[in-house]
Structures are given as C-alpha cells and as structure tokens.
Amino acid sequence: MSQISKLMIPLFVLFVIFYGLKKKIVIYDVFLEGAKEGLVTVFNIFPSIIAMVFAINIFLNSNILDFLFQFLNPLLSILNIPLNILPMALIRPISGTASLAIMNDIFIKYGPDSLSGRIASVLQGCTDTTIYVLALYFGSIKISKTRHALSTGLFADFIGILASFLIVNFFFS
Amino acid sequence: MxxxxxxxxxxxxxxxxxxxxxxxxxxxxxxxSTKSGVDMVLELIPIIILWSGLMKIAESSGLLEQISKIFHPLLSKLFPSLKKNSKALGYITSNIAANALGLGSAATPFGLKAMECMQNENDNKKVASDAMITFLVLNTSGVTIIPTTVIALRLMHKSANPEEIIIPAILATICSSIAGLSLDYIRRRKRK
Incomplete structure (x- = not known):
C-alpha cells in the first residue's frame, strides 16, 4: 500500500507534464505563470497562519484542555490518542489554518509518524472547512434557509474523523 | 465566526x-510561539508554488476538463433534480475535479458559479434546493487525492514516510463522502 502512496505524486507529475507537451502547451511559461499565482497565495495566507498559530499556541499551552477533559484522559491514553486531536476535529470545519496549526503542534510534540500524527494527517486531508464553505457558498446567492445542509455536512465530517482513526489503526498497527 | x-x-x-x-x-x-508559524509558512512556500505551477499546466492543457468529463456521468446521477445538460453540472464537475487535485483557489470560482446556476433553477430563492445541498455535502466531505500541505508539513517534521497517508486519506474521504451522500439521499426522500 505504501508503495502505491509513494507512486502517486511522481506519476501525477509525469502525467501532467506529458499531457501538457502532448497538447503543445509552452509548459515552462505556463508553470511560471502558475508559480507566480502560488506566490501570491502564500503572501495572502502568511498573516493568517501567523495569527492562528499565535492564538492556538496560547490556547493549547494553557493546558486548559487537560484540565477540562481530565476524565477522558484514561480512555484516550489507552487508545493512544492525544487530547489535541479533539480540538483539531472540532475546529477543522471552521478554519483550515487553525486546524493546520494544531496539526503542526501535534507534529512537534509527538512527531508525524506517531499514531496521533498520522491521525491528524489523515484528518486534515480527508475533511474540509464545512461551516466556512457553507457560509461562503450560500451567502454568495443569498440563501437564508439551508435546510439539512449543515447537519449532513457535519455528519460526513464526523464519519471522516471516525474513519481516519480506524483506517490509521488498521494500516499502521 | x-x-x-x-x-x-x-x-x-x-x-x-x-x-x-x-x-x-x-x-x-x-x-x-509565532516562530513555529514562520517555519510552517517557509516550509509550505516551495510546495505551494510548485503545485500551483503544475496545476496551471493541468488547467491550460485541458487536463482538468478531461478529468471533469470522467466525473460527469457519475455526478449527473447524484443530481436528479437538475435539468439534463444543466450548466450547473459542468461547474460542479470542474469544482470537484479542481478540489480533488488540491487546487482550492481554482475550485472556489467554479463552485460559486455552480451555486449561481442552481439558484437560477431554484423555485424559492431564499431556500436551498436539493441539488445545492448535495453539491455542498460532496464538496465539504473533501475529495482530495493528494493533500500537498499535509505532506509538506510531515516532511518538515522529518517523517520517515511523508506520503504514506495518501491512500488512508483517500479511503477516509470515500467513507465520509458516501456517508454524507447517503444521509442527504435519505433526508431528501423523507420530504417527498
């Protein structure tokens, strides 16, 4: 399985370049054009990442979560899940940068190849900022009654979180 | 928020x-503490630039469009309420394809266009239509094939196998998408 994972990126790059050449695109120039746009993206997300890392660090380092969820600790430590997965799962639907900041914190504390590091990675990859996307998309066409959109979206996220945990345990145990 | x-x-x-x-x-x-934020951004700069460049090639060469076409028959079954050959479906497939390739910034304009088209076919302009909800459930369950930012951060923190999470992430995405779409289907049926 990990061999397939390792082949994904090289094959994808190969395919994109090959297809571009086949369609007679000036791939080098187009690449530079896109890279420039990427630079603008980085420039735009830089301040928000700093802002979120700042707030998340103050919050996590205060140890308030350990204080509030002490009763969950025995259960979580049996399952080898750090408490930080909990806020990450809760914040993921609202802010992508905030959950990225928490994931970074988990990597620093436990390492990316720890069980929790892997769960965090899969979690970040398999869910999206549901609440933010709904607000943006419905807001753009002035829909005020969203019916079962939010609850269904959050249900999918919840299953994603559950699946991340189960799949990581299955793959890497 | x-x-x-x-x-x-x-x-x-x-x-x-x-x-x-x-x-x-x-x-x-x-x-x-913000230093770790700077480290994070520094680590992300090369991969975002590289990926944006590659994706621009995928977009200009029509590869994105081709991938959208592959999704088209499957997606049209998920949206029975949309008119056949509805413009919205084209934008929906482009949005999902762009999202799947980790092209978030290119996906959003397609998504907004799709919402606009579905609003035109919507009877009550204040209330979300079935198609809109199905689209957003599919969109937010996060169909990402290669989560580049996650891989870049894993690399920065010296993971032995930064890409090993690709397949697990795809499997988890499939689970959440199926769960979301099923619940949406059940709730849609209940109303009728």
Missing part, C-alpha cells in the same frame, strides 16, 4: 494560564 474563535482562543488561553500562575511560560508563548 473566525473572528470570535480567534478572540476566544486568546482570551481563554491567557486567562487560564494567569489563573494557574504559569507567567513565565505565558510570556514565552506570546513572544516566541
């Missing part, structure tokens, strides 16, 4: 740390 959340983290964090009396740690956190 983010506004309140951000303030909430800082207020709760600072108040609680003062309450338990860890003032040295608090000053440390406030003054130096």
């Amino acid at each position: 983010i506004n309140k959340l951000w303030g909430f983290f800082i207020i709760i964090g600072i108040s609680f740390t003062i309450l338990v009396g860890n003032l040295d740690g608090l000053n440390d956190t406030i003054l130096t």
